[in-house]
Amino acid sequence: MARNIGSRYAAHQVLGRGSAGTVWLGEGPEGPVAIKLLREDLACDQELVGRFVRERTALLGLDHPHVVGVRDLVVDGSDLALVMDLVRGTDLRTRLDRERRLAPEAAVAIVADVADGLAAAHAAGVVHRDVKPENILLDMEGPLGPGGAHPALLTDFGVAKLIDTPRRTKATKIIGTPDYLAPEIVEGLPPRAAVDIYALATVLYELLAGFTPFGGGHPGAVLRRHVTETVVPLPGVPDELWQLVVQCLAKAPASRLRASELAARLHELLPVLAGMPPLDVDEPDTGSTEPYEEAEYAARPAEPRRRGAVPLVRGSATDSNRDTHTSMRVPGPDELAGGARGTARAPRASGRRRPGSARHRAVRRRRITLGVAGLVLAAAAGVGGWLAVSGGDGPAPPVDSEQSAPVQP
Template identity: 70%
Template structure:
């Protein structure tokens, strides 16, 4: 059913639902638009309305070919309780949908998408705006208008939403707001978000496009956050050295060690020609779909349900297995020092069991059983050999046995 948003816009149908609200296909004075209508509990927050008004000029002025433009911010509406972002309408899917269909992307495509988003980020960062929630769901792919098979254009969306919603009241002390797989380590440690957090998140997305999984994902939210702080990303087999150097530098734990957005875009464009024709990486199934469903030893309690995540501009069934833009408690120093609980998805050869998986645990148990069996057999052989050498058996028979000689000749009876 049509609904008026402000005095100029009308919604027609739902395109998708996210953690912050619902995206509608709408109509405005200049044609079709996407309208992100924030949740009712957010819309009734007077502090949020004030922040909307404060950020209005900055968001409306953020223009770049790889950023979904914000046309208007609506405060009020027919019932006086609407907060909405009116954005350019992108007809293509989000990157999550594309990645789920392709499983993993060829290096050339993955790097081209990342370079485009980095170029958009450079403009936002120069304007003092940090995205804070970069992930495949917030990257849209606009198909070429000519229909000639030209690669789609990547655009970053939801700029400013994280900041608007989370500060100051909703992102108070001791909380982390973001998507766990893409949260930079300094955020976990309680430092304020600077431009470097976007670089970390974007290169995490690049890693995921190449590998099919994020470098520190797996297990419950606390495990992922600890790994963001304590572990180093495993190298992906088959990645050319120049590309791996960029990944490694931008996933550095120290924010100052990472490239800036403009530098990242430039480096990736330099690498791009050398990646032409390379196939997607062959590193096996990271999710364990090919593994028997045997519980690990010892079993761990199942984590609780995670918030559902729905891509920004699609209306099909949500992916209910991915946490997205959720509030998380910051692990204390003792927890961070304790290492990860759960197993990160690490690169492995096709068919090789992933460490910590059911198949890996079963293989370990089989090895232990084999070792025990072999040890028992060796002990049995040693025992029998010792019994023979010491003259074990019937004493009478031993009395008639010729004594052993070192020459191998029979001993002469006296």
């Protein structure tokens, strides 16, 4: 049964659910649309609604081929909805789940599209603040680009800023998805355009590797890695592309490229990447290595490893589109200074174990156990041989610890 959204739109079918609201397939005066119906608690906050209405012009003014356009903002009773262009396709997370990683040419083509869209948004003074695969849509009806990539469009502009208002969050809170948060956000600084570049570089790394550079394990450990750790090189990535990734993952926002610069550099790299197969690397272990994690979760049953974004609450069920956008406490200076304590996720060539990983430690334990068992067996064999020669009569002769030979009487 259709649900009326304001006086001009009707929502017919749920396309997906997320932490900010529900996306519907709808119909408007100009044809099919996507309607993001935001949570009721957001719609009931009059101060928040007023702020969002004031920003309506900026959202409606984002007109770019790689940005999902916002057609209208509906405020009607308890309904607060964004009416957007309908993209016939899927999100990038769904493709990653299916393929795990992409060929470098396709990955760079998709990220270049998103960088083009971000450049237009940043020029208009709009920061996305929640760039991640769930918010990148692939237009399956659009022409295929380099590497067979479908056109990519960035969606959900304004939603992060809508949720992150002074009234709803304090200075000790941060908003975002842990795997893609820039270090300055973790440290409590205001988000500028550079946070989108950091998040997009994280997405590019994930498309190439099949996992994010600092993700895995407890969300607090993920946030700390963003601040304290440097990204580990991926085997097989061309040097020019890798240097681009490293620059855009710089801890200092001023060291990162602007969106227009990133897009131009990526487009220039596409011919070099033509025909390259996906990288052959193993995903790092995401098992617990933090003492407080082991104590907290030791009694819980093992959970399957997750790639990409992880929920902020361990063990929580994910939404149909796995939107993990929510708030979390900012770590204190002492926590950030504590380092990751062995939680680095160093990628490695396929088939090789990472030193310090759970599997690596298990192998070492097995080797030590086998070594001790071997020594015991060898000692037993030696004693047995002596008994056989001596006939078992009398005590064994004393052994000189320095000469390792029987002492003559």
